[in-house]
Amino acid sequence: MKPVVETWGRIQATSAFVLSAIVAGVFAFVAGVAGGVIGIYLYDRGMSKGNDVAVGMIGALASGTFVFVTVFAWQSNKRHKISWRTPAFALVPCLALAAVPTWLMWGGPDYPFFSDFILVGWVVILLCGLLAFYVCRHFVTRDPI
Secondary structure, rough: HHHHHHHHHOHHHHHHHHHHHHHHHHHHHHHHHHHHHHHHHOOOHHOOOHHHHHHHHHHHHHHHHHHHHHHHHHHHHHHHHOOOHHHHHHHHHHHHHHHHHHHHHHHOOOHHHHHHHHHHHHHHHHHHHHHHHHHHHHHHHHOOO
8 A cells, every 4th residue: 555655646736636536536426326226226116106317316416425525535635634625625526516407407397396306415415525524524634623
């Protein structure tokens, strides 16, 4: 592990940032797929009541948010000491990505039906983001809150 950390420290800052974002994005995508499948299974055991797309999207975005913020902060901490701003910066693209399906479903013909899913989805995504902040503060940066 030590040679990897030493090599990581020699990479230019811009390259390390891009590489951290790519690696965190890949892990978040894998966790998002798993979170979406698990969310669909927990919601209705995969029996397709018609809400599986919304539930899967909520699970994917929530678990992907947690993983992206945590992995990005962890990799950034390997290069230099980070503050609370690094997880906050990583949370911004996750919330922007979550805003896209909200914008697409907003005001459509099925909006009254999906409004509850949109609200629950944002609450779950924000809770996962806050949990990622907690994990980053206690296990990644080792700074007290």
